[in-house]
Amino acid sequence: MRASFVQLISALGHFFTSRIDRLGLAARFAGALLVSLSIALGRLPLMFREVYFSGVRSLSIVAVSGLFVGMVLAVQGYEVLQRYGSAESLGVIVALSLVRELGPVVTALLFAGRASSAVTAEIGLMRATEQLAAMDMMAVDPMSRVVAPRFLAAIFSMPFLAAIFSTAGVIGAWIIGVKLIGIDDGAFWSQMQANVDVRIDVLNGLLKSIVFGTAVGLISVFEGYFAAPTAEGIATATTRTVVISSLSVLLLDLLLTVMMFRGLS
Amino acid sequence: MTSFHESEMIALKDVCFSYADRPILNGIDLTIKRGEIIAIMGGSGGGKTTLLGLISGRLKPQTGSVLVKGLEVPNLRQSELYGLRRKIGMLFQFGALFTDLNVFDNVAFPYREQTNLPEEMIRTLVLLKLEAVGLRSAKNLMPAELSGGMARRVALARAVALDPAVMLYDEPFTGLDPISVGIIGRLIKRLNRALGMTSVIVTHDLNETLRLVDRVVVLSQGKIHRDMAPEEIRSTDDPFIRQFADGLPDGPVPFHYPGRDYWSELMDQ
Numbered sequence: 001m002r003a004s005f006v007q008l009i010s011a012l013g014h015f016f017t018s019r020i021d022r023l024g025l026a027a028r029f030a031g032a033l034l035v036s037l038s039i040a041l042g043r044l045p046l047m048f049r050e051v052y053f054s055g056v057r058s059l060s061i062v063a064v065s066g067l068f069v070g071m072v073l074a075v076q077g078y079e080v081l082q083r084y085g086s087a088e089s090l091g092v093i094v095a096l097s098l099v100r101e102l103g104p105v106v107t108a109l110l111f112a113g114r115a116s117s118a119v120t121a122e123i124g125l126m127r128a129t130e131q132l133a134a135m136d137m138m139a140v141d142p143m144s145r146v147v148a149p150r151f152l153a154a155i156f157s158m159p160f161l162a163a164i165f166s167t168a169g170v171i172g173a174w175i176i177g178v179k180l181i182g183i184d185d186g187a188f189w190s191q192m193q194a195n196v197d198v199r200i201d202v203l204n205g206l207l208k209s210i211v212f213g214t215a216v217g218l219i220s221v222f223e224g225y226f227a228a229p230t231a232e233g234i235a236t237a238t239t240r241t242v243v244i245s246s247l248s249v250l251l252l253d254l255l256l257t258v259m260m261f262r263g264l265s
Numbered sequence: 266m267t268s269f270h271e272s273e274m275i276a277l278k279d280v281c282f283s284y285a286d287r288p289i290l291n292g293i294d295l296t297i298k299r300g301e302i303i304a305i306m307g308g309s310g311g312g313k314t315t316l317l318g319l320i321s322g323r324l325k326p327q328t329g330s331v332l333v334k335g336l337e338v339p340n341l342r343q344s345e346l347y348g349l350r351r352k353i354g355m356l357f358q359f360g361a362l363f364t365d366l367n368v369f370d371n372v373a374f375p376y377r378e379q380t381n382l383p384e385e386m387i388r389t390l391v392l393l394k395l396e397a398v399g400l401r402s403a404k405n406l407m408p409a410e411l412s413g414g415m416a417r418r419v420a421l422a423r424a425v426a427l428d429p430a431v432m433l434y435d436e437p438f439t440g441l442d443p444i445s446v447g448i449i450g451r452l453i454k455r456l457n458r459a460l461g462m463t464s465v466i467v468t469h470d471l472n473e474t475l476r477l478v479d480r481v482v483v484l485s486q487g488k489i490h491r492d493m494a495p496e497e498i499r500s501t502d503d504p505f506i507r508q509f510a511d512g513l514p515d516g517p518v519p520f521h522y523p524g525r526d527y528w529s530e531l532m533d534q
Contacts, residue, residue: 125364134361134420137321137354139347140378 029222032143033151039141040148047149047156054115054150055157059164061114062107066098066165069106070172073097077173078181087177088187092195094173095166099196099205100261103166104158105253108212110165111158112245116220119150120241123224124234147221154217155210162209204260211252216245273332274299274431274463275320280329282315289315291487293329302457302464304474304495306509307484308518313467316484317433320465321353322346333431351379354429354462358436360420362408368395368419369404375426394422398452414445418452425456432462438470446473453477471498471510483509485517 040047073094081087123146126132132142170192177183196202220241227237275297282290289312297303305313318324319331322338331338336349362371372394376387395401398418408416417437424432434453438446450473457464468474474481475495483490485505493501498510508516524530 129359129364130357130361131363133323134355134357134363136323137350138375138378139350140374141343141347145378 025226026218026222029225030218033148033218033221036141036144036148037152039144040152043144043149046145047152050149050153051157054111054119054153055161058111058114058157058161062110062161062165063168065106065110066103066168067172069102069165070094070098070169071176073102073169074173074176074181078177078183087181087183089191090173090177090183091170091188091192094177095170095192095196096201098166098169099201101205101253101257103162103169104205104208104212105249107162107165107209108158108216108249109246111154111161111213112216112220112242112249115157116154116216116241116245117238119154119220120224120227120238121234123147123150123221124227124229124237127225127227128229128234147225151217151221154220155213158209158213158216159206162205166205200261204256207260208253208256211256212249215248215252219245219248272298274301274334275465276330276332277316277319278330278332280319280326280331282312282319282324282326288487290319290326290484293487293489295482295489295492297463297465299463300457300461301480302454302466302478303480303482304478305465305467305482305484306469306471306474307490308509311484312487313484314435317355317435317465317467320431321350321355321433351427352430353433354424354427354431355433356417356421356424356435356437358439359413360408360416362411362416362420362423364408366408367404368400368406368408368411371408371419372423372426375423379427390426394426395419397425397456398422399448412445414441414448417441417445417449421449421452421456425460425462428460430462432457432464434464434466434468436468437466438468438473446470450474450477475499 074090077090077093078087081089081093123132126142126146132146135142135145174188178185178188223237223241223244227233273296275295277293277295280290280293281288293316295316305316307313315324319326320333320338322331322333322341325339333349334352336345338346338349341349363374366374369391372391373387376382376390380387382390392401392404395404398421400415400418400422403411403415403419408419411419421437432453437449437453441449453464453466454477456462466474466478475498478495480492481495481498482492483506490505491501491503498506501507505517507513508518514520
């Protein structure tokens with residue numbers, strides 16, 4: 001009884017100290033990454049190559065998801081709005097939902113699943129097959145050559161993808177609301193134009209996606225860089241990237257929403 | 266201040282290294298002269314690859330001194346270490362080719378990263394290196410399209426791209442067919458002579474190694490067990506080297522992993 005209690009305390013202690021240890025490792029890694037950013041920024045073609053792999057190749061999933069999310073929002077929104085006789089507000093409701101929340105958040109979640117997991121697996125495999133060690137032996141810093149461009153690509157891609165998601169969503173809502181349900185086309189667009197504020201809504205939404213891009217990018221490169229060099233290690237790292245990125249995005253969204261939109265009403 | 270002679274390319278003095286509380290190397294003294302090819306041999310987990318890590322500065326010893334070209338490697342700053350590494354080439358166990366680059370771009374990588382040479386000159390240099398390893402016509406293949414031996418030869422061409430003064434080989438013959446082993450062995454010897462390099466080879470392949478090295482250093486239990494000429498290996502009656510050379514399953518290196526007595530464990534309820 002006493003022995004199992006000691007074991008429990010020991011296991012709890014190990015659980016918390018290992019997490020604190022990992023947080024410290026992540027902080028040191030972020031510091032080293034920050035230092036290497038200046039070199040990576042001097043070699044923009046490397047970053048744009050990663051923007052292609054992470055961002056451009058995520059375009060289809062982001063655009064299609066945005067279209068469907070916009071359509072669903074339109075169907076659900078119309079159901080509620082028509083009860084109050086304000087179906088013409090469908091455009092503004094959908095646009096605000098997308099630009100403020102769903103665009104940045106869902107894009108970041110899709111990005112974590114589609115691109116960040118691939119980045120983690122790629123860096124993890126490069127480590128397992130000694131490609132990073134070979135680079136280091138050739139006096140080329142893997143942080144600035146491999147890690148930093150992928151991190152920057154996530155930050156750079158995210159706002160564009162979020163904007164594309166929101167645009168596709170608005171088009172989806174227009175197809176459902178105007179073309180299929182028959183809401184007035186002019187009212188749909190004019191209400192949206194009148195009530196969506198560039199600074200409060202659009203810029204805050206873009207700012208959110210930059211923060212999400214930073215978080216998701218950092219998590220993906222960190223997990224890949226420290227993945228155990230085994231098949232199981234890389235699988236675990238990839239899963240951790242998706243889980244931790246998704247939770248971080250949702251938590252950050254809550255914090256940012258409170259900071260940005262508190263007291264606006 | 267550790268003394269260093271001009272003729273010495275690498276000098277390790279009283280080097281101790283351990284991972285956490287597991288000692289790997291204990292009091293290693295080793296000097297390698299310019300132009301020499303030496304083999305580091307010993308059982309698995311005996312610290313051979315660790316020794317390469319110490320020479321290249323990827324690992325730092327707990328105590329002792331590691332000198333390469335007169336520079337105290339563990340004390341070098343990152344920029345100084347990278348300066349030294351431009352003069353060190355390393356062939357990894359499975360080549361470590363960049364899988365997203367083709368053969369040409371893999372070999373061109375050190376030139377593009379470390380020099381400001383124009384692309385036409387890089388092309389000429391890459392073709393020269395690929396010709397030296399017999400793979401000029403494979404320049405457009407991706408690493409996934411290469412056999413193990415070809416990948417090792419491309420990695421060798423990449424490792425010697427900047428004409429290093431020191432070449433480190435981490436088990437260069439592992440997993441290769443006899444023809445590829447012969448090719449890699451001859452290339453190591455030829456390149457060492459042509460480029461005036463000093464080579465350190467970590468290997469288990471006794472037959473090929475003895476044909477090309479000047480000295481064999483045998484590691485055992487974290488120490489240098491013997492430092493001898495290759496021809497002595499075949500004639501020595503040292504039990505550890507005999508077990509290693511003849512591939513005997515039991516001997517100074519036991520077959521069974523250390524643990525409890527077999528009989529007492531069987532009888533244990």
